[in-house]
Amino acid sequence: MKKKRMIQSVGLAVMFLILGILFVFPLYWTVLTSFKTSAQVFVEKPILFMDTLYLDNYIEIFQKSHVLTFFKNSLLTAGGTTLLSLLLASMAGFGLCRYGFKGKKALQNSILIIRMIPALVYTIPYYIIYNKMHLLDTLTGLTMSYISFALPMAIWLALSFFLDIPQEIYESAEIDGCSEFKMYTRIALPLVKAGLAVIAILVFVGAWNEFGLALVLQSSDAKKTLPIGIASMVQTHKDTPSGSLAAAGVLAMIPAVILSMATQKYIVKGTMAGAVKG
């Protein structure tokens, strides 16, 4: 019995090790490449370990491209999208959870349907509308479009988290004379904190990595986001600057990694929420 368990444990450990390598190795390779010189990147025998880390690529992206501006723009749009989406989604989710009204189901389903339409379909209409509204090449316009894409998913997640709160809690609060707004801010929101962290991560990462809309809506270097900035480093009929791309990629990872690590506790709670009813 013990032997069987040990074999199982070893088997699992090996499987996790393989999976771990599969996930971690590309990250390791990216970080490693970012510290290589251009002569070290394309060699017949790949360099897996290095004696000296060269900062050339980091120096290059800071000196020769507007990477800090792109980083700042990404942070502003992804941050703004996350905050506003959280606010709107939590309000909408709370409303849909608490109030019954005619057409509620249809409204909920229509939010879901919007989510199913590929973002690419909206891109050209956004471009034309934004051109008329003078919102092209503005961070406000980009943030607005990101919010509109993030909201359906955020509302559905928020709704499911609010539905997990036992009805009795709302009823006790009502008996104690709590207004609906206070019920939202003082009772419901603290109880779905973990869920909100999950929504925040998903929305932030989605906006942080978004490429297609930013490509079409932004044009000047002062308003471009990091994914567009990174894509701009690749030129046709010229060698791909793999080292610089890796360095920019490492920079791009940092906020998402920090956010994930800082809210790890909530993510576990949030993803578990709703798993057990009652």
Add this chain to the structure above:
Amino acid sequence: MKKNKLMKKLLAVVCCGMMLTGSLSGCGVAVSDEAKGSSTETENVQTESVQAENEQTENTESEVKQSETIVKYGTELANLDLDGTLHGQYEGQTLTIPVMSGDFEKAVSAVVPVFEQMSGAKVVIESIPGEQYTDKVQLDLNNTHRYDVVLSPIAILHGFAIAGKVEPLEEMINTYAGESYNVDDFLPGLFNTYGYYDGKLVAIPYKPDVMLLFYRKDLFEDESVKAAYQEKYGTELKVPETNEEMIQVAQFFTKSENQDSPVDYGYCAMMLKGSTRLLFFNRGGDDIDENLNPNMNNAEGVAAMNRILELQKSAPKEWVQMGWDEANQFFANGNAAMMEQWPGLWLTCQADGSAVKDKVGVAVAPGKTPTLGGWGASIATESKNKELAWKFIEFMTSRDGELLKIENTMDPCRASTYEIPEVQASSELYEALMESFNYAKTLADVDVPYISSKLCDVMESYIQQAMDGSMTPEEALEGMEKEFTTEIGNLGLED
């Protein structure tokens, strides 16, 4: 308390990062000599630009005076006002120009301050990543009409012309160009192929591109290698000029054919990402004639296909998986004696760490039918500033304008520019480049509006099938011709 926890987590992230970095090296962090050089260069550029900015704050009169005495490649740029047709009269007008990120952005941005100074106009440059460039330009030309000047690969530009998205330029030249703007000075093949489409002048050549032969100069000049070649073939080893010579030299330098070859392969090329048709053109094949009829299923086409199959024997087996980076690196690592490529390969060969640095020569692609690439400049039909847009194109493509763009890898399009000794000396490619332009006729992208990329895919598919042996060259060409006829017929261009 909560703040402490957050701080702990942040600390944990930083520690993880440091551990990762530590595990990556276990020792030092450094800046390579190469980067030190470029950083000094950047500092110099920055200092220069600060100086330029400071100078710009001085009065307009002295600025103009100063710009009149710009010297590039030993030539004084004395006609930056385009024969007096630019004198600040466009003040208040704005031009919006899309450019591809990278060298195009740098080259166009470099002329903008001078043009703004001379014309009084404001120029807004919008840089777009290369892969998405054409899509975004097309989006604007169809919908929002913000762009005034269109810089684009020639075949794409010709498609825009057929769709009426860019303006015919003859009238513009006749009405607005300075008297010394000489279109006859453009390399003739280049101006006719790039500029004219459907009988109208729709573009001015901006960046020429042609496929070249890169060869290992050190091997071709090696006495023992030359003697071995002489012994084997009874002729002198020289840089091949004909297809037959090329195939023979490639065989000689291939280890599987010649054990004593100093390199593994005689030939390599990038074959991934739609590049096989370039090899077909280089070997004498064609795609369409001037009436947009398929022109590949003929004796020249069959010969070109057979030459490809012969060269394949002297190339690495994995060449069909080689894209730009892989193929260039393969050559730069010293694995092949010859490679046909766009001029950009030169930078890879001369880069630090290249095994062939200072060992590479450049020549016209053997057979003298090199594939022609390149970019042109046009005016968007919907532009509200057409006159100003023309003046910008005229400025960029004038004799003086050409000298302003060269240092950003935009090679000259004018014969007179190539004649300047300092320009000739600035690049080891120019001699072969200029000669190649005289021979090149077939554009890299099939020059049929709307379906250019589709027809390129058709060619790629059939050539690759012939290369992997699933079709004979004749069958491949016949299939290609049939699909071309159907696709072009479906366009209904005659209507």
